[in-house]
Amino acid sequence: MNKKITIISASVRVGRKSHRVALYLKQQLEEHFSTSVEILDLMELQFPIFDERLKFQKEPIPSAVAFSNAIKKADGVVIVTPEYNSGYPAALKNVVDLLVDEWSRKPVAISTASGGAFGGSQVIMSLQFALWKIKAWTVPAMFPVPKVQEAFDENGVPADAEGTKKRSDAFIKELLWCIEAGQKMAD
16 A cells, blocks of 8 residues: 655755755655655745644644644654754744644654764754654654765755665665554554
């Protein structure tokens, strides 16, 4: 059965580079893993700062409801986030905290990116901890991208196609395994 994957592209900065990784992963998932992929681009969505979780809002904005529905319907989620001062963007924290039930037992894979040599590795623990607290199932495999500005062009084409595919395949296979395992447990 065709899996539905939602990718959250978390950067809202002008000139962002991490979105390149989201484009690459979308292409890989669709072409090599027969999945249906939707990118939820936080830059395009331009959400306000939410003052309450979606389920408690009296008149939620339609784009927030659509975001919630996309997460609910997804078999798994990939979060592509840059590292901002050893943390993740406020825009990402805003949407993680917006939802509650939608995250419960949802397989979530994390890809980090930075302009430096560590590939956003410092952001992983803080994001993973926030996701654990809301009962998301974080996938053990990670996809860090150091020197993202050199690793991918603006269309998501990798400089090292073979090496990047090898790493991304392992990341994607782990996400798909977690989705299958979760579905078997639910049956």
